[in-house]
Amino acid sequence: MFESLSKRLEGIFSGLSGKGKLTEADVNEAMREVRLALLEADVNLRVVRQFVERVRAKAIGAEVLGSFSPAQQVLQIVHEELIDMLGGEGSQNRLDLGGPPPNVIMLVGLQGSGKTTTAAKLANYLRKEGQRPLLVAADMYRPAAVRQLQTLGKQLSIPVYAEPMGANPVDICVHAVDYAREQAASVVILDTAGRLNIDEQMMQEVIAIRKRVQPREVLLVADAMTGQEAVRVASDFNQAVALTGMILTKMDGDARGGAALSIRAVTGVPVKFLGVGEKTDALEPFYPDRLASRILGM
Amino acid sequence: RQDEPVTDTFWDELEESLIEADVGASTTTWLLERLRERAEQERLRTTSQVRRALREELLTLLGKAAPLHFATQAPLTVMLIIGVNGSGKTTTVAKLAYRLKQEGHRVILAAADTFRAGAIEQLKAWGERIDVPVISQNPGSDPGAVVYDAIQAGLSRGHDVLLVDTAGRLHTKFNLMEELKKIGKVVQKFLPEGPQELLIVIDATTGQNALLQARKFAEDVGLTGVIITKMDSTAKGGFAFAVADDLGVPIKFLGTGEKVTDLTPFDPESFVEALLAQDE
Ligand SMILES: Nc1nc2c(ncn2[C@@H]2O[C@H](COP(=O)(O)OP(=O)(O)OP(=O)(O)O)[C@@H](O)[C@H]2O)c(=O)[nH]1
Ligand SMILES: Nc1nc2c(ncn2[C@@H]2O[C@H](COP(=O)(O)OP(=O)(O)OP(=O)(O)O)[C@@H](O)[C@H]2O)c(=O)[nH]1
Numbered sequence: 354m355f356e357s358l359s360k361r362l363e364g365i366f367s368g369l370s371g372k373g374k375l376t377e378a379d380v381n382e383a384m385r386e387v388r389l390a391l392l393e394a395d396v397n398l399r400v401v402r403q404f405v406e407r408v409r410a411k412a413i414g415a416e417v418l419g420s421f422s423p424a425q426q427v428l429q430i431v432h433e434e435l436i437d438m439l440g441g442e443g444s445q446n447r448l449d450l451g452g453p454p455p456n457v458i459m460l461v462g463l464q465g466s467g468k469t470t471t472a473a474k475l476a477n478y479l480r481k482e483g484q485r486p487l488l489v490a491a492d493m494y495r496p497a498a499v500r501q502l503q504t505l506g507k508q509l510s511i512p513v514y515a516e517p518m519g520a521n522p523v524d525i526c527v528h529a530v531d532y533a534r535e536q537a538a539s540v541v542i543l544d545t546a547g548r549l550n551i552d553e554q555m556m557q558e559v560i561a562i563r564k565r566v567q568p569r570e571v572l573l574v575a576d577a578m579t580g581q582e583a584v585r586v587a588s589d590f591n592q593a594v595a596l597t598g599m600i601l602t603k604m605d606g607d608a609r610g611g612a613a614l615s616i617r618a619v620t621g622v623p624v625k626f627l628g629v630g631e632k633t634d635a636l637e638p639f640y641p642d643r644l645a646s647r648i649l650g651m
Numbered sequence: 652r653q654d655e656p657v658t659d660t661f662w663d664e665l666e667e668s669l670i671e672a673d674v675g676a677s678t679t680t681w682l683l684e685r686l687r688e689r690a691e692q693e694r695l696r697t698t699s700q701v702r703r704a705l706r707e708e709l710l711t712l713l714g715k716a717a718p719l720h721f722a723t724q725a726p727l728t729v730m731l732i733i734g735v736n737g738s739g740k741t742t743t744v745a746k747l748a749y750r751l752k753q754e755g756h757r758v759i760l761a762a763a764d765t766f767r768a769g770a771i772e773q774l775k776a777w778g779e780r781i782d783v784p785v786i787s788q789n790p791g792s793d794p795g796a797v798v799y800d801a802i803q804a805g806l807s808r809g810h811d812v813l814l815v816d817t818a819g820r821l822h823t824k825f826n827l828m829e830e831l832k833k834i835g836k837v838v839q840k841f842l843p844e845g846p847q848e849l850l851i852v853i854d855a856t857t858g859q860n861a862l863l864q865a866r867k868f869a870e871d872v873g874l875t876g877v878i879i880t881k882m883d884s885t886a887k888g889g890f891a892f893a894v895a896d897d898l899g900v901p902i903k904f905l906g907t908g909e910k911v912t913d914l915t916p917f918d919p920e921s922f923v924e925a926l927l928a929q930d931e
């Protein structure tokens with residue numbers, strides 16, 4: 354539905370012969386299009402501003418090479434900067450499970466972002482890597498949340514630690530880690546309840562869980578369709594529980610996923626996986642270049 | 652402060668606040684052009700005058716508040732609750748059922764999400780809490796068959812409203828959208844007037860994708876209304892303007908929390924007020 358950025362840039366530079374240097378006027382006009390494209394992709398406005406400034410500085414005076422059109426030249430710079438901001442080619446997108454087992458992975462995020470599904474996907478993925486995962490049902494609020502995780506665990510034949518309704522989520526997580534030790538599980542995945550970043554009481558709960566079980570990874574599960582609020586949400590969670598990474602879900606639709614760029618730029622939290630479907634195998638490693646292309650609608 | 656003159660900085664700040672509320676770049680650009688025009692024509696000189704004009708424009712985009720439609724010929728009204736994954740459909744079904752029950756309706760629910768793990772149990776748990784019957788089959792069964800059962804049960808047991816909880820589906824998934832069309836056909840076979848409501852549930856934290864969702868659902872199955880959930884978050888749900896204006900479909904309710912009582916009929920004025928409220 355959006356005219357692709359490259360087409361729009363070709364339009365802008367159509368008057369140029371394709372030689373010489375990019376002038377400030379050309380670049381400024383191009384940057385307006387870049388700004389629009391990023392906003393349409395839901396990149397946070399403040400991040401867009403920073404980004405456009407960086408690209409502007411690089412583009413002005415850049416030599417237009419014979420084989421590239423000026424539009425391609427600008428797009429190239431934009432693309433490279435995006436990849437850079439997403440963590441660069443060799444980005445740390447691997448999970449760190451280097452502690453003494455069991456290593457704990459804690460999933461946190463807003464309601465409905467995909468935590469429970471992602472917990473099952475991660476368990477499935479890690480088992481294929483030779484780990485012995487244990488899933489933990491730490492959501493005592495959403496109706497049938499425990500059943501949801503148990504059903505997924507059963508489908509995958511992966512054990513799920515659960516306690517009766519009304520149990521304290523912090524205790525559940527502590528008990529689960531003890532249980533994992535007894536059962537010689539190598540990885541423990543905590544599925545916490547969805548919560549708003551501004552819900553003090555609920556945020557205290559994840560802070561308490563983090564303190565008590567000292568997870569190796571604390572991952573924010575964020576919906577790829579998230580808009581401008583992504584930054585505030587991620588910053589608040591980061592401040593509360595010191596995130597080690599994020600997983601962007603629902604990337605199988607047509608959301609451009611600008612939220613990932615915003616979160617990465619503002620908090621420095623790296624993207625570790627993408628969720629690409631509802632099934633338990635729909636989890637992909639993250640590649641910055643692919644996401645950069647997608648944000649640009651390329 | 653109210654009567655400051657309009658400056659370039661003011662325009663920039665206005666643009667910023669609209670974009671940060673997820674109004675979207677193109678709607679924001681359109682709004683600002685319109686306001687600049689009006690400022691000139693109507694000689695709006697102070698920021699409060701321009702803000703008042705902005706409120707008017709935003710309200711125009713939202714259109715009128717609209718009530719729920721009920722069957723006029725048949726004894727049973729059917730409302731389908733649809734939308735992408737995790738937007739809040741099942742919770743909204745429970746909230747709506749609770750509300751309609753309070754208003755004196757005899758409500759019945761259909762658990763037509765037979766796909767997602769725990770979806771049927773989730774709706775059943777809500778049904779128990781609010782004391783409203785839930786018609787369901789086994790996981791994996793045909794959603795159309797569940798809706799068929801629910802219509803029969805609704806008619807024979809004297810219910811007057813059937814709320815159908817459907818599976819989350821991304822609008823880009825052809826097969827899942829076809830499945831939804833099939834559910835609509837099942838309803839129409841027995842209740843040609845129905846479904847009276849096709850309500851899309853959109854999460855307030857969504858950005859510009861909301862418009863693509865609403866458009867595709869409208870195209871494929873038609874929409875009679877929008878429910879924006881999670882308005883208790885820090886997000887403002889600014890996509891509502893483009894959605895309502897583009898599709899001509901009214902926003903009907905806002906979800907404001909996880910409890911059954913957290914559903915508010917949409918009030919355009921307070922929505923616009925909340926959107927323009929300056930947060931610190
Ligand atoms: N299409 C698609 N759907 C997904 C993906 N990840 C999760 N979902 C769906 O999103 C919806 C919400 O997922 P959940 O795993 O229940 O989300 P949650 O964060 O645990 O939700 P709460 O516990 O209520 O906060 C479900 O319908 C999932 O099937 C994904 O990558 N793609
Ligand atoms: N804060 C808040 N949370 C909500 C609201 N509405 C729903 N939720 C939460 O959002 C999560 C997802 O809600 P569901 O009703 O399961 O969403 P759904 O659209 O049925 O999800 P799928 O069936 O998996 O597509 C749950 O944790 C709900 O409690 C709301 O208005 N505010």
Ligand SMILES: [K+]
Nearest residue numbers: 882884885886
């Ligand atoms: K809000």
Ligand SMILES: [Mg+2]
Nearest residue numbers: 468469492498
């Ligand atoms: Mg969950």
Ligand SMILES: [Mg+2]
Nearest residue numbers: 740741764770
């Ligand atoms: Mg549901």
